[in-house]
Amino acid sequence: MRLQGKRALVTGAASGFGAGIAQRFAQEGARVACVDLDEPAAAALAATLPGGAIAIRADVADGEAVRAAVDRMLELTGGLDIVVNNAGVTQRPRRAARVPEAEIDRLFAVNVKSLHHMCVHAVPALREAGGGAIVNIASLAAIRPRPGMAWYNATKAAVISLTQSLAGELARDRIRVNAVAPLLGRTGMVATMFGDDAEGALERLAAEVPLGRLCEPADIAAACLYLASDDARFVTGVVLPVDGGRLVG
Numbered sequence: 001m002r003l004q005g006k007r008a009l010v011t012g013a014a015s016g017f018g019a020g021i022a023q024r025f026a027q028e029g030a031r032v033a034c035v036d037l038d039e040p041a042a043a044a045l046a047a048t049l050p051g052g053a054i055a056i057r058a059d060v061a062d063g064e065a066v067r068a069a070v071d072r073m074l075e076l077t078g079g080l081d082i083v084v085n086n087a088g089v090t091q092r093p094r095r096a097a098r099v100p101e102a103e104i105d106r107l108f109a110v111n112v113k114s115l116h117h118m119c120v121h122a123v124p125a126l127r128e129a130g131g132g133a134i135v136n137i138a139s140l141a142a143i144r145p146r147p148g149m150a151w152y153n154a155t156k157a158a159v160i161s162l163t164q165s166l167a168g169e170l171a172r173d174r175i176r177v178n179a180v181a182p183l184l185g186r187t188g189m190v191a192t193m194f195g196d197d198a199e200g201a202l203e204r205l206a207a208e209v210p211l212g213r214l215c216e217p218a219d220i221a222a223a224c225l226y227l228a229s230d231d232a233r234f235v236t237g238v239v240l241p242v243d244g245g246r247l248v249g
């Protein structure tokens, strides 16, 4: 049990990678708060997890909602040791100039500004606990961008930059900040990205991956577990690609 006694807040935990992370953290002994816009799905997952997992509804783009979610978690668990900023949204593939401004604003609010809200509302609790770990879910798209996804790619590049800046800023508080950069996986996001042709497109992309498949929630959960655990106690400011060798093949 690599997270025994830890209290972990995972955003976007109702689906996809976040559900995998919440599940693995709970199996490793953490008490997990599954934070999501989709409260019924978060509650359904929390009910299946060991260790007294809880579900909290919040829009991570809304500072007040993040404050309330952290407060609720502290009320129920007495503290906070780990935050996984996983909740995110993607865009429909389109040329950069054709993406409506409102969509760009929402991408940045959910994928980037949410990290600001966590800094304001969760970092004091991590400090109070004597230190902790933050894991941000970036994307391989930030490192190896594909055309048609410029604004999503840019939000994830911002997540990487913030991970590095915050790691430097928070080290004195014994708070480590790292990021995971997943390759494409079959989650709730694929419908937005590929529409009706999702399966064909995913198969074509999987064939280009040196290790021969796309990313699965368990792959991301294992990387987050390492970075959140004491095994990574001297690791901060890194970005860990979980990509089956895509960057090198």
Ligand SMILES: NC(=O)c1ccc[n+]([C@@H]2O[C@H](COP(=O)([O-])OP(=O)(O)OC[C@H]3O[C@@H](n4cnc5c(N)ncnc54)[C@H](O)[C@@H]3O)[C@@H](O)[C@H]2O)c1
Pocket (backbone or CB within 6 Å): 011, 012, 013, 014, 015, 016, 017, 018, 035, 036, 037, 038, 058, 059, 060, 061, 086, 087, 088, 089, 090, 110, 137, 138, 139, 140, 141, 181, 182, 183, 184, 185, 186, 187, 188, 189, 190
């Ligand atoms: N699936 C991929 O191919 C892929 C690749 C690289 C990175 N990522 C990143 O992984 C993370 C998880 O995405 P996923 O692929 O599991 O997608 P998903 O759509 O399956 O899950 C996202 C979850 O976040 C929740 N969510 C969305 N907006 C929210 C908000 N404003 N407040 C609270 N919760 C919100 C959704 O309800 C959902 O439960 C995202 O940050 C995404 O950008 C995904």
